[in-house]
Amino acid sequence: MAKAPTVYDVAERSGVSIATVSRVLRSPDAVREHTRQRVLAAVTELGYVPSAAARGLAARRTNVIGLFFPGHDETVPDQPVDSARGDTVPIVDDDADTSSDTENLYFDEVLRGAEIEAWRRGFALMVAAGRGASREALVTDIAGRVDGLAVLARTVPDELLAYVARRIPVVILAGAQRADSFDHVSASNGPGMRTLANYVLQDHGVHDVVYIAGPTDSPDDTERLAGFRDALTDSGVAEADVRILRSDFTRDGGRATAARVLAERRPRAILCSNDETALGVLDVLEQRGIRVPEDVLVTGFDGITAGRHSRPRLTTVHQPMVELGRAAVHAITVRLDDPTLDPQAFTLPVEVVLRESCPRV
Amino acid sequence: MAKAPTVYDVAERSGVSIATVSRVLRSPDAVREHTRQRVLAAVTELGYVPSAAARGLAARRTNVIGLFFPGHDETVPDQPVDSARGDTVPIVDDDADTSSDTENLYFDEVLRGAEIEAWRRGFALMVAAGRGASREALVTDIAGRVDGLAVLARTVPDELLAYVARRIPVVILAGAQRADSFDHVSASNGPGMRTLANYVLQDHGVHDVVYIAGPTDSPDDTERLAGFRDALTDSGVAEADVRILRSDFTRDGGRATAARVLAERRPRAILCSNDETALGVLDVLEQRGIRVPEDVLVTGFDGITAGRHSRPRLTTVHQPMVELGRAAVHAITVRLDDPTLDPQAFTLPVEVVLRESCPRV
DNA sequence: GTGCTGATTGTATGCGCATACATTCCCAGG
DNA sequence: CCTGGGAATGTATGCGCATACAATCAGCAC
Known part of the structure; x- marks a missing residue:
């Protein structure tokens, strides 16, 4: 890590001016073939790498x-990573279904x-x-x-x-x-949810629906909820006839909310504002022996990979x-x-x- | 986006020199309280943001x-993203188990x-x-x-x-x-695989093992394979008595390789050099009605999230x-x-x- | 009030590069 | 062989900031 070479070094080595060096790098066509070769050779020999800082300053843009x-x-500890600790590898059990996946x-x-x-x-x-x-x-x-x-x-x-x-x-x-x-x-959060909800409400003809929204400070969630409400209107369902709950976009939150839902009454469909919530819902339903989709329809939103491998596989709205x-x-x-x-x-x-x-x- | 203000602008506005402005930002303690306040006020009023390019050039490090x-x-198309296309949302089926998850x-x-x-x-x-x-x-x-x-x-x-x-x-x-x-x-790729393999070979007492390695150009894979071989030695198993195949670290590859394995003879355990391969193996075993772990033990390596939600849940070596x-x-x-x-x-x-x-x- | 000292602040310079402008080169045309 | 003019190259400058060094200031002992 000796001092890094600069255009000056390259210029000197190749017997040209710094302007020419710069041109070789920026607009090669403005330099004669022969000169260009000399400069490029010097560049390689010296291990020259242009300084982005200098370039950015001169060009007034950093690219x-x-x-x-x-x-x-929040989950990452603050202590520094320490180095090798020998070759012993612990064997641990992981039946705790620790699923705060972040x-x-x-x-x-x-x-x-x-x-x-x-x-x-x-x-x-x-x-x-x-x-x-x-x-x-x-x-x-x-x-x-x-x-x-x-x-x-x-x-x-x-x-x-x-x-x-x-x-x-x-x-x-x-x-x-x-x-x-x-x-x-x-x-298209709103239209996406609207389309999906209409599919449930109209094509499936299911009106006994619970909607699990996400945190209020999520703009995406706000739009999805609005899309759901649009669908209610489209399908002629009164908002009073469905339940709308809030969760927190996490799988654990989905589980907790599903439990709340079931404690009251099992609906015919549960629409979730994101996939993770829906996965949590699926967890609870399976655990209680409630069949999906026979007993309850479940949908998510996002299109995360995990939803493709769940059981049953999760219907969703895929965001690009x-x-x-x-x-x-x-x-x-x-x-x-x-x-x-x-x-x-x-x-x-x-x-x-x-x-x-x-x-x- | 008018021309961005510089230290000079701030200096002029607050009636100090650019050096003082720079000090206020770099080493506030070297400046009198009163002066500092004036400068900071000017900074805010002007919307000054230091140029990292200039700073990097002067300080000789970019941070x-x-x-x-x-x-x-490879999977991302080259055409530019286009903008809104109205609000129609297509509804598609996804029963094709398109699992090239990347x-x-x-x-x-x-x-x-x-x-x-x-x-x-x-x-x-x-x-x-x-x-x-x-x-x-x-x-x-x-x-x-x-x-x-x-x-x-x-x-x-x-x-x-x-x-x-x-x-x-x-x-x-x-x-x-x-x-x-x-x-x-x-x-610790090697020791990790060695420990896991020994667990299978010794604790489970299973010697009828297939090892599915990854691509030869993966250094991680090389170490894991070496760890597996170490375990064979540890456990007194001859390499000739086990099968070692190569796959490509993908779920699809895992499926294909599993099919090859089963075509020959079903082993008592399949050790995979990464989780994705193992997930593919699980797919095939389930599809054929082969029980895991009763009929076949399966292990992976990496500790990806998907392995925690698979059926059955995947034993693995968790990399940090x-x-x-x-x-x-x-x-x-x-x-x-x-x-x-x-x-x-x-x-x-x-x-x-x-x-x-x-x-x- | 004077001289001294540490605390503040100002002045001057260079970081490495792009580029406007000036200079030199090369070659065709006369 | 000379000249015009574009091509190629060189010269000079500034980008915005950090910092060494110089200058000034405030406070204190005498």
């Missing part, structure tokens, strides 16, 4: 896009989409997850590092977003399509999570190209996926 | 750590660990996934942006790594602990994936603090987790 998520480390599948897939699209368009991707009090510092920190920022809805206070947006374009991911000055990217990530990055690049554009809203299509837990009629 | 993965986009769980979790540890230590995290021919450009690109780089073993040619390592510290993740000049972080990510970042920061250190190797402990597919005796 990095940032992605900001809600924090997810299925971050959703974020993971969005991230993957963003990663793909970013590099495809010549941007690097920087990720940050906001955690508690440090969030503000984190956001401005990352804002100083990137050309544009995608933020998961509701993870950053509007005020902070507005502050950051004075400097770089900000895209809000997966939230309601609010009429603010930001670009938005989200899935990877595409969401891609679209977010895309939106940022569009705005970078033309900052004068009006705020855009991208709504990505979803699909109702019928599986065993609520089969095709 | 970014890079993470490089093998690419995973379970990137492993990477996702490693990434999560890296993310957590990086920000915790004051670094930003940049992610890149290598794809085919562009890999070389990608690696040097990211190398120019970061203070240190963690690379998943075998995703980047040694030559390229060596090139990059002339400039920044490089940590190799999850590979064999080779005696090279890089730092290494990995899990999040910890791997954290350890990688940790290793980089250690080396940044003291570049003269000898190459380090961190081996993280694993655990054999007994579940139904190979229960406790």
Whole structure:
């Protein structure tokens, strides 16, 4: 790790000026073949790697896009990782059905989409997850590092977003399509749930329904619930005739809520606002010997992998999570190209996926 | 997005020099309370966000750590994401058991660990996934942006790594602990498999075993296979008395291989080199009405979430994936603090987790 | 009031690169 | 052989910040 070579070193070694070195790297066609070869040879010999910091400063753009998520480390201990501890491997039992999975599948897939699209368009991707009090510092920190920022809805206070947006374009991911000055990217939560609910209410003809919503602060959930209500209207069912409960989007929460539901009365269908909740519901139903779909229909929302392997396999609305990530990055690049554009809203299509837990009629 | 304010703007507005502004941000204690307040007020009013590029250039370090993965986009179409397409939601059946999950769980979790540890230590995290021919450009690109780089073993040619390592510290993740000049972080693959295999061979007393290995180019797999062979020795079983097959670490591959195994003769136990393979094996066994664990014991390796929800639940060796990510970042920061250190190797402990597919005796 | 000292603040410089502008080169056309 | 003009290259500058060093200030002992 000797001092890293710079353009000056390369220039000297290849007998040209630094401008030529820079040109070889940025616009090779503007340099004569012969010269280019000399420079590239010097680059390789010296192990030259351009400094992104210097480049970013000079070019006034970093070519990095940032992605900001809600924090997810509550479960991770703070102590440092320690090194090897010999070769003894403990053997433990795991019959405790510890199922607080922290299925971050959703974020993971969005991230993957963003990663793909970013590099495809010549941007690097920087990720940050906001955690508690440090969030503000984190956001401005990352804002100083990137050309544009995608933020998961509701993870950053509007005020902070507005502050950051004075400097770089900000895209809000997966939230309601609010009429603010930001670009938005989200899935058709409302229409998706509406379609699925109508399938249950009309095609299955089942009106004895329980709807398990998610946390009130989830914009996605708000839209899904609205879609469900639309379906009630579509199908001529009074809201008073169904039950609507709240859970917390987790599998454990789904179990607890299912227990509450059954304690009162077993419905003919349970619609859940996300897959994890639905999986928890399935757990409880199976445990009590209630057959799905014969006795109760169950549906979820999201399309996580686990739902494809459950028993019975879970009917759901599939969100294009990877595409969401891609679209977010895309939106940022569009705005970078033309900052004068009006705020855009991208709504990505979803699909109702019928599986065993609520089969095709 | 007017021109972003700089230290000069802040300095002018608050009536101090740029040096003082810089101090307020870097070492607040070196500035008088009164002055600090004035400067901070100006910062807020102007919406000032420090440029990481400039800071990185001046400070000669970017405070970014890079993470490089093998690419995973073969399945992602190249066309751009398009926007809203109205509100019609298609309803599709999904009884085709399309199970090419591309379970990137492993990477996702490693990434999560890296993310957590990086920000915790004051670094930003940049992610890149290598794809085919562009890999070389990608690696040097990211190398120019970061203070240190963690690379998943075998995703980047040694030559390229060596090139990059002339400039920044490089940590190799999850590979064999080779005696090279890089730092290494990995899990106890060999001992883990050895312990598990011995449990089957000795505690269960089952010698009629098939081992399904992974791709030959996986260093993890190589170690696991070695661990299995060690166990054979430990337990006094001749290698000729067991079958060793190769698969490809995927669920589909597991199914195909299981079919091959059964076509010949049903063994008493099937040990798989990763969980996905094992899940595929379970699929086939169930389909044929072969009971697990009564007829056949099945084990995996990794500890992915899906294995906790399978039927029967999968016995496995749990790798600390999040910890791997954290350890990688940790290793980089250690080396940044003291570049003269000898190459380090961190081996993280694993655990054999007994579940139904190979229960406790 | 004077001189001294540590605390604050200001001045000047360089980090490594891109790029506008100036200069030199090369070759076709006369 | 000379000249015009585009191609190729060189020169000079600034990007925004951190920091070494210089200058100034406040407070204290005398």
